Amino acid sequence: MSDTSLTPGAAAPKVGFVSLGCPKALTDSELILTQLSAEGYQTSKTFAGADLVIVNTCGFIDDAVRESLDTIGEALAENGKVIVTGCLGAREGEGGGNLVRQMHPSVLAVTGPHATHEVMEAVHTHLPKPHDPFVDLVPPQGIKLTPRHYAYLKISEGCNHRCTFCIIPSMRGDLVSRPIGDVLTEARKLFEAGVKELLVVSQDTSAYGVDVQYRTGFWDGKPVKARLFDLVRTLGELAKGYGAWVRLHYVYPYPHVDDIIPLMAEGLVLPYLDVPLQHSHPDVLKRMKRPASGERNLERIARWREICPEIVVRSTFIAGFPGETEAEFQHLLDFVQEAQIDRAGCFAYSPVEGAAANLLADPVPDALREERRARFMAVAEAVSADRLRRRVGATLQVLVDSAPGLGKKGGVGRSYADAPEIDGLVRLLPPEKISKTLKVGEFTRARVVAAEGHDLLAVPF
C-alpha cells in the first residue's frame, strides 16, 4: 500500500485511516481519502498522533468480521475517536440493532459501504473542517491506495442477484451503474497520472448498465452506451493511447460476455477473465441461485479459447455447499480439469449470518467441507501448474512491480495472466544485457525459463 499521508500544514487536523476488505471497499476508501485531502485534512495509515480514526470494514465472511471488529477495538483503545464505515457497518446484530454499535457502543458514527457523504458529515461533526483547504495538494486522479502504476476502477455498486450464500445485496443494495462519462473520465485521469494497469471492478461487471437500460451518455463529445461491450471497447482504445492494460474482474458468464472475447483477441483488453463460477453442477448452482447458472460453461470456455487461444480464466468455487453430494462434488472436480481453469480459488462453505443458504437442508459437516476444499485445490493446482509449465520458453510482456538494486538485480512483475494480489508473479532474473535496467511501473519483455508453484521465472531482455 502506498503512503497516503499529506502534510498540508502544522495545524491541519489528522485522520488515521484503516482500509480492510475487497477492491470495492478499497475504492470507497480512496473516495473518502480524496475528499478528506480536498478539504485540507491530513491523512495517515496509523492511529498515532491522529485526532480521529476511520475504519473501513469488511463483513463478508466470519474471519473478516472478526478482523474488522478487532481493528475497531484497537482504534478505540489507542485513539478513542472512531468512525466506522463499510460493509460491516450495515450488518444487523442480535435483536435487529446495529452489530458494530452493539459490540463497540463508544464509536462516534457507523455507516454502511459507499457512503463518502455520511462519513464526511461525521468527520465534520467530530473534527471540524480546517479553514484553509489545500485543494491544490489533491492530485487530479484522487488519492489511491494502490501503487502508482495500477488502480481499481469501480463501474457500479450493488447487485440485483440474491445468491443464497451472500448478504452483499442486503448491505450494498441493488445495482447502481455509474454514468459511463464519469467512468471514462476517471479512467483517463488515472492513465494521465501514470497508471499502467486498470482493474475494472464491481459486484457484477457483466450487468453494467442494466439498471439504466444501457442509457447513452457522452464522453469526449461522442455518445457512448452504458453497456459492457461499449465500455470495454472505449476503455481499451483509451488505454492503448497510454500504452496501458485493462483487466476485467467479476464477469458473470451472461451470453453477451462472448462479444468481449474478440476485443481480447484484438489486444484492446487483456485476455484474462475473472469469472466467479462457484460450482459446476446445475443443481448446486440452482440452490445457490447463481446468476447465469443455466449457461453451458464448458462449451463457452472452449469457444472463448478458440477465438482467443491465450485467454486465461480465473475463477472461485465453494466446496461443501449445503446438500452437496459426493457426485455433485465430483462433477466440480471434473469440470475444473475439463475446463482447464488457469487459476482457481476455493472456499470451504462457511455460513454467513443472515444468508438464506443457512436454511437449506442437508448441511455438509465441517470436516467434510474442509476435506473437499483440500481435494479441490489439489486438482486445481495440478491443472494450473500444468498450464503454467506450457509457458516455459515463451516471451511475455511483464509489468514490473518491484526492482531492487537499481533494476540490475532482477525484480518481480506480472504478465497479463496475473492480477495483483490474487494470482502468481513473474520472478525476474537479472537482465540479460548489462545495459538494461528494470523500472517499477514500466513494462519489460522477458523470456520464461521455468515455472515454480504459482509463479514463473523469466529473464528480461
Ligand code: SF4
Ligand atoms: S452476484 Fe451473488 S455473490 Fe455476487 S454480490 Fe450478487 S448476490 Fe452476492
